[in-house]
Amino acid sequence: MEPVFGPKISEEEREMPYRVTVNKETCDGDGECVEICPVDVYELDANGKAEPVNMDECIGCESCIEVCPTDSITVEEI
Numbered sequence: 001m002e003p004v005f006g007p008k009i010s011e012e013e014r015e016m017p018y019r020v021t022v023n024k025e026t027c028d029g030d031g032e033c034v035e036i037c038p039v040d041v042y043e044l045d046a047n048g049k050a051e052p053v054n055m056d057e058c059i060g061c062e063s064c065i066e067v068c069p070t071d072s073i074t075v076e077e078i
């Protein structure tokens, strides 16, 4: 029998590599990206700036780009 709750992210999406970059000069550390990222790519660093610590997990959904109030995030396919 199929599981009722399957994974939210397909294998295809998982395997696509992305490079996530945060401009620390403009990041205001509001943590919106930390909150919204479905795969916990971000943490706040010692200076309170967003740091993409789990970039390998990124699925390229661009939610972090949409919520960033200072346009400090870039997500590129690599």
Ligand code: SF4
Pocket: 018, 020, 036, 037, 038, 039, 040, 041, 042, 057, 058, 059, 060, 061, 062, 063, 064, 065, 075
């Ligand atoms: S693009 Fe999506 S998965 Fe990747 S870091 Fe941003 S919110 Fe997380």
